[in-house]
Amino acid sequence: xxxxxxxxxxxxxxxxxxxxxxxxxxxxxxxxxxxxxxxxxxxxxxxxxxxxxxxxxxxxxxxxxxxxxxxxxxxxxxxxxxxxxxxxxxxxxxxxxxxxxxxxxxxxxxxxxxxxxxxxxxxxxxxxxxxxxxxxxxxxxxxxxxxxxxxxxxxxxxxxxxxxxxxxxxxxxxxxxxxxxxxxxxxxxxxxxxxxxxxxxxxxxx
Numbered sequence: 001x002x003x004x005x006x007x008x009x010x011x012x013x014x015x016x017x018x019x020x021x022x023x024x025x026x027x028x029x030x031x032x033x034x035x036x037x038x039x040x041x042x043x044x045x046x047x048x049x050x051x052x053x054x055x056x057x058x059x060x061x062x063x064x065x066x067x068x069x070x071x072x073x074x075x076x077x078x079x080x081x082x083x084x085x086x087x088x089x090x091x092x093x094x095x096x097x098x099x100x101x102x103x104x105x106x107x108x109x110x111x112x113x114x115x116x117x118x119x120x121x122x123x124x125x126x127x128x129x130x131x132x133x134x135x136x137x138x139x140x141x142x143x144x145x146x147x148x149x150x151x152x153x154x155x156x157x158x159x160x161x162x163x164x165x166x167x168x169x170x171x172x173x174x175x176x177x178x179x180x181x182x183x184x185x186x187x188x189x190x191x192x193x194x195x196x197x198x199x200x201x202x203x204x205x206x
Contacts, residue, residue: 038072
């Protein structure tokens with residue numbers, strides 16, 4: 001009996017150690033969720049590098065060393081290859097598939113406005129913050145223009161999200177304001193909008 005308990009505890013410790021690695025997350029959580037975690041690690045690495053004034057290629061190289069997910073490493077290699085073939089950094093990120101379409105669009109806007117380091121800032125629950133709700137409240141203290149919510153799990157989170165929505169502007173409105181300020185051109189404004197057709201009509205009214 002004692003041997004069984006010891007073996008169980010050893011197995012539990014091994015599982016806990018594996019869970020805190022990218023490879024372990026693939027095993028326990030599945031490829032899709034593990035890729036989401038890996039993309040967050042890449043975003044954090046790019047944020048630190050770009051906010052320090054270093055080159056984006058250095059950020060990609062460091063990010064590749066940081067993540068242990070082979071699929072994400074392959075996507076980073078693809079991004080490097082796109083850059084070598086003449087693509088811009090934001091376009092290379094979009095083509096490689098490291099980030100989602102919406103996140104890649106915001107990176108493109110950050111690249112064009114010279115505020116890339118303010119775009120690629122991401123936090124991981126249980127690593128960078130205690131809970132989803134705590135992370136959302138902390139984000140509100142930074143006076144963001146846009147918060148992307150993947151899910152709302154409980155009443156407190158929903159209430160905080162609604163409060164945030166009441167005090168913030170829509171994503172397309174934020175893009176439109178960048179155009180009005182002369183920081184992005186008309187083509188970028190339309191192409192990066194969530195609803196390009198409506199954005200085009202709004203621009204025609206200016």
